[in-house]
Structures are given as structure tokens and as C-alpha cells.
Amino acid sequence: MVQFITEIIGKEVPQDPRIEELKYWCGEFHRLNLAPPYKGGSLGNLSFRLKTDEDPFIITGSRVGLKDKLPDDCFVTVHSCDLEEGIVFARGMKEPSSESRLHFAIYNRRKDVNAIFHGHSEEILACSDKLKIPQTKQKAPHGSIELVQSVLEILDDEFFLVMKDHGFISLGKTMKGAGEHTLEMYKMSL
Numbered sequence: 001m002v003q004f005i006t007e008i009i010g011k012e013v014p015q016d017p018r019i020e021e022l023k024y025w026c027g028e029f030h031r032l033n034l035a036p037p038y039k040g041g042s043l044g045n046l047s048f049r050l051k052t053d054e055d056p057f058i059i060t061g062s063r064v065g066l067k068d069k070l071p072d073d074c075f076v077t078v079h080s081c082d083l084e085e086g087i088v089f090a091r092g093m094k095e096p097s098s099e100s101r102l103h104f105a106i107y108n109r110r111k112d113v114n115a116i117f118h119g120h121s122e123e124i125l126a127c128s129d130k131l132k133i134p135q136t137k138q139k140a141p142h143g144s145i146e147l148v149q150s151v152l153e154i155l156d157d158e159f160f161l162v163m164k165d166h167g168f169i170s171l172g173k174t175m176k177g178a179g180e181h182t183l184e185m186y187k188m189s190l
Contacts, residue, residue: 003086003143004101010091014058014077018175022046022075025117025179026060027068034119034182035066042066043167044119045097047078048175052114055080055107061094078104083145098143105148106171109155113171115178120167127189128162139165160185 025046029035035044040063047059056079060066064074076092081104088104090096097103103116128135134154140147140163147163154161159171160181168185172178 003098003141003145004081005085005087006095007087007089008091009079009089011093012077012091013073013093014075014091015072016050016058018048019058019072019075021175022048022058022060023068023070025175026066026070028179028183029117029119030066030068032121032183032186034121034124034186036120036122037065040065044117045099045103046117046175046178047097047103047115049107049114050077053111055104057103057107057116059097059100059103061092062097064094064097076100080104083148086145099147101143101145102148102151102169105152106155106169109152110171112173115172115175117170117172117175117178117182118167119170119182121186121189123189124168124185125162128168131185131188133160133162133168133185134158135162136164136166142166 035042045060050056073093076096136150170178170182
């Protein structure tokens with residue numbers, strides 16, 4: 001359930017050659033069950049920042065099942081967010097992911113982050129204490145401003161963290177970095 005209003009400012013499908021790399025990582029998240037499927041989509045979302053030091057990003061659309069060979073219209077460009085009013089300004093053929101406000105807030109806070117991968121690996125979540133992964137203090141509903149605030153409280157300079165009773169976030173200077181952080185945590189959790 002999306003907990004914000006989407007203001008669609010255009011129906012253009014994102015055009016960026018880096019979408020091919022994002023598709024690759026969507027396929028990996030699907031293959032390794034890092035973003036398990038559910039009726040109507042996958043439990044996870046992946047994004048990358050369009051330009052260094054700017055907030056706009058491309059993210060998987062809402063209710064998109066992560067898998068191999070996703071078409072370009074499964075991605076949405078988020079241009080900005082009004083976090084207080086709960087409005088996401090986006091372009092694309094789909095609604096942006098329910099975690100778009102979270103991605104926006106992280107990109108806004110951390111100019112060194114250019115990719116954010118979010119998933120729900122049971123293996124990683126079960127081992128988060130053993131692996132000493134920073135974790136939010138309380139559970140918050142997905143897509144909520146409370147979830148955004150709980151992540152910002154512990155974000156600091158971390159590149160991998162867990163949202164209590166929700167999932168994980170892997171941050172990277174590149175998509176490869178965010179993907180490799182995830183794979184490393186996944187291997188250590190097996």
C-alpha cells in the first residue's frame with residue numbers, strides 16, 4: 001500500500017543507459033530471493049541517482065515483480081518529494097515504489113550514495129544481530145514517514161542497515177557497490 005500521493009508530471013518512460021545495469025541487479029535480487037515475490041510484485045525496490053549531488057533518481061515501479069528482462073516501462077523517474085506533505089513528483093507509466101520517499105530522503109542526506117537497493121532476504125534478516133548490522137529502533141509501516149525518520153536516525157555513514165521487522169537497505173557509490181554489499185551480507189548469512 002502506497003502511503004503518499006503521486007503527482008505524475010509526465011508519462012515518459014525513463015531513458016538512461018544505466019537502466020540495463022539496474023535490470024541486471026533486479027534479476028539477481030529475484031534469482032537469490034533477496035526480494036521475494038508476492039501477489040502483484042516483489043518485496044523490494046532498487047534505484048540509482050541520475051546526477052551526482054542531485055536528488056532525482058530512477059526506481060522500480062510499484063507492484064513490479066523483480067525478474068530478468070524487465071521492460072523499461074517498469075521504471076519511474078522520481079524528480080522530487082515533499083516529505084512533510086507526502087507528495088512524490090514522478091514521470092513514468094507506473095506509480096513509483098512505495099519506498100520512494102525513503103530513497104529520496106537518503107539521497108538528499110547522503111551525497112556519497114548513488115544507488116539504493118532494498119530487499120527482504122530472510123537469511124540476512126535472521127542473521128542481522130550476529131552480523132552486527134545497524135538496525136532501526138522500532139518497527140514502522142512500509143512507505144511511511146515514520147520509516148523514513150527511523151532510517152535517517154541511524155543512517156550516519158553506514159552502507160548496509162536493517163529496518164526492524166521490515167527489510168534491509170544496501171547503499172553504494174555505484175549500483176555495483178550496492179549489489180556487492182548485498183551479496184556479501186547474503187553469503188555471510190548462509
